[in-house]
Amino acid sequence: MKTLKPLYFSICLSAATFSAFAQTPAANPEKWTLQACVDYALQHNLQVKQSELTAETNQNNLVQSKANMLPSLAGSASHSYNIGRSIDPFTNTVVQNETVQSNSFNLGVNMNLFSGFQTRNTIERNKLSTKASELDIETNKNTIALQVVSAYTQILFSQELLKNAQTQLATSKSQVERTEKLVKAGSLPMTNLLDLKAQMAADEQNVVTYENQLDMAKLNLLQLLQKPATETIDIVVPNVDAPQESVLQRNAQQIYEAAEKTQPQIKAAELRIQSSERNISIAKGGYMPSLSLSAGVYTSYSSIAQRYVYDGSLVEYPTGAYWKDPVSGSNVPVYSVTRGGHAEKFAYFKQLDNNLRESVSFSLNIPIFSNLQNKTNVANAVISRQSARYSAESTKNTLRQTIEQAYLDAKLAQKTFTTTQNQVTAYQESFRATEQRFNVGALNSVDYNQAKNNLNKAETDLIRSKYNFIFKMKVLDFYEGKPLNF
Structure with missing residues (x-):
């Protein structure tokens, strides 16, 4: 069963296309078709939902890696109180015994211009990872759907066995009733009647056994549908013809070559090899220089900031210097003349406008020695690529071995079915x-029961081999790209 798992992955979704199962009779809408069972299971299975979440996460990572090529924009603002001796942020001078309130505002842009193609390679890697995770969803859906197909088929098989057992029981009851009359008439000994009643009891036991088997098959299907065992389920019974004695037209290698091109687990493994190669390129990008651009706008406010307002007058004040008058020979003081005015509080928004400043900078980072980090990253990426190659090869080997096993199983099932038909x-x-000899009293009940049991066993084996052959052939039909219709 473990070997057949990848094979089962692939057949289940296609099994939902079985035309005989696809229509529910209008007269009984509560009957479940195979299509309905598969759809319901896929909608409620937690493993499928988990793989869908993984794919969504990979899609988000892809979007984020693309967004990393865009510039980043960030702003900041602060407000502070400084009491006592502090620095006036407006003049950068020391002030004593003052309470200074200040604001600062900053708006900055950063953009990565070049980083050794790491951003571009990260985008390509995330694209491959996203595609691989989407294929994983299909693989998980195939697994669940095949389990539903198997459980559905098991119910059909159990129902047919139960029907055959009930027919055998009806035959035994008819013989018991007939023999009771003959025994009462003295035509047959009592031992014949006792033997037939024993056979009837055995047939009743077979009916109970197959009823239990049918209940277990239905329970299995309910569990796959995530439904409680307290619910009941009734499925549509299609017209399943006995398989024809056909000869397999293609060998296992030809079937494998066709399946290798379509199976989702093979495609996912190949995508992960490509993803690992992108990881190597990302790691090698660590050896290359990186260039980034930064730009910003800044401004600030101080509660003790003042500005000088001129009123148009002139003011003279001595500078403390003198010059000697060449005529009188006396020292004449030197005065400085400035415009008159007064200091006033600097308004908030005018101060912000006055303090506004801008900057643009480029940063080049050249790696020289990084404690062997880049070398280690590249080496580990190479190992991961080889691991991905081994995983892909293992997946292919598993698929090939599964097909080879399925091909052999189909051949053996064909031989068994043919032999059982003859039997x-x-x-x-x-x-x-x-029965004719027994009815005329020419044969005892022991021989009659033996012949009846032989026929019953042969018919049971035929039912089993019939469904086994059908399933094996449908498996190979799927790999050959044939529609899975009964």
Whole structure:
């Protein structure tokens, strides 16, 4: 079963296309078709939902890696109180015993211009990872759907076995009733009746056994549908014809070559190899220089900031210097003349406008020695690529071995079905003759029961081999790209 798992992955979704299962009779809308069972299971299965979340996460990572090529914009603002001795942020001078309130505002842009193509390679890697995770969803859906197909088929198989057992029981009851009359008439000994009643009890036991088997098959399907065992389920019974004695037209290698091109787990493994190669390129990008651009706008405010307002007058004040008058020979003081005015409080928004400043800078980073970090990253990326190659090869080997096993199983199932058909035909003829002799009293009940049991076993084996052959052939049909219709 473990070997067949990848094979089962692929057949289940396609099994939902079985035309005989696809329509529910209008007269009984509560019956479940195979299509309805598969759809319901896929909608409620937690493993499928988990793989869908993983794909969504990879999609988000892809979007983020693309967004990393855009510039980043950030702003900041601050407000502070300084009491006592502090620095006036407006003049950068020391002030004593003052309470200074200040604001600062900053708006900056950063953009990565070049980083050794790491951003571009990260985008390509995330694209591959996203595609691989989407294929994982299909693989998980195939797994669940195949389990539903198997459980659905098991119910059909159990129902047919139960029907056959009920027919055998009806035959035994008819013989018991007939023999009771003959025993009362003295035509047959009591031992014949006792033997037939024992056979009828065995047939009743078979009916109970197959009823239990049917209940277990239905429970299995309910669990796959995430439904409680307290619910009941009734499925549509299609017209399943006996498989034809056909010869397999293609060998296992030809089937594998066709399946290798379509199976989602193979495609996902190949995408992960490509993703690992991108990881190597990303790691090698660590050896290359990086260039970034930064730009910003800044301004600030101080509660003790003042500005000088001129009123148009002139003011003279001595500078403390003198010059000697060449005529009188006396020292004449030197005065400085400035415009008159007064200091006033600097308004908030005018101060912000006055303090506004801008900057643009480029930063070049050249790696020289990074404690062997880049070398280690490249080496680990190379190892991861080889691991991905081994995983892909293992997946292909598993698929090939699964197909080879399925091909052999189909051939053996074909031989078993053919042999069992011949066996049933022989036992039917034998039982017909035995029953005729028994009815005329020419044969005892022991021989009659033996012939009946032989026929019953042969018919049970035929039912089992019939469904086994059908399923094996449908498996190979899927790999060959044929529609899975009954």
